[in-house]
Amino acid sequence: MSTHFSNDTLEQFLSRARVFSAMTVPAYLAFMVFLTVDEGWRWSFLALLVLPPVAAVLGHVAKRDIRPGMAAGALALAIAPMLVVGGLEALS
Template identity: 55%
Template sequence: MSFFGGVNDLELFLSRCRIMSVGSVPVCLAAMVFFIKEEGWYFSLLLCCVLPVIAAYLAIRGKSEIRAGMAASGLALAVATLPLAFVLASLEGA
């Protein structure tokens, strides 16, 4: 059974979701350290420490169980973490 017209497209999609979600964890941890050190914003500890780990778990689990929806939700959560942190930091500073 093919997915989007190709044989390896589902495997490629799941692999990319997993890689990008796991790759977002160190980026969010670096942003968390920056927010705490420079701005004194301790809510970033909760936001940037918990959400990327949950996103990586969802993406890894989605790839191992071959569930595209779970992997996509992990990727969406990983991508949305940093913009959400920046918006919340700007709202708190205003």
Template identity: 55%
Template sequence: MSFPLSGESLEMFLSRARMLSVGAVPVYLALLFFVTKEEGWHWSYLVLALLPPVAAVLGVQGKRDILPGRAVWAMVLSIAPLPLIGGLETLF
């Protein structure tokens, strides 16, 4: 099964989604320690501590059970903390 105009197989897509979501966890934890050290306790702590582990679980489940929808959600949730932090920090 191929995705239109991409030339990649479902297996490759699920593998990339899993790697992106699992690889984002240590990056966001490092960013979490930097943000809390520099700026103190803010809403960004909740965003960085909650979303990446959820994305990693969804990515692993999407690959294991061959669920492309869950893999897409894992990719979205692994990218979502950056715009959320920017929006939350400008509000508060």
């Protein structure tokens, strides 16, 4: 039984996961500075300072060790800060 996935698509997915998770770090840091200066919101330190670097490290390790599950986790952690920020803003 063959699958429609090839080594090229796996390599492309791992590369995109690594790049996307790494690019979220400076974007979230800039967003954190904006939220802190503009609104004095302190939860941004937890959501936007801790999760993106963890996602970037996981994305890099997933690419190096060829682990698609870890790459998917890195993508989820790269998206998680926006969900946390949105949820906390909705509650307040």
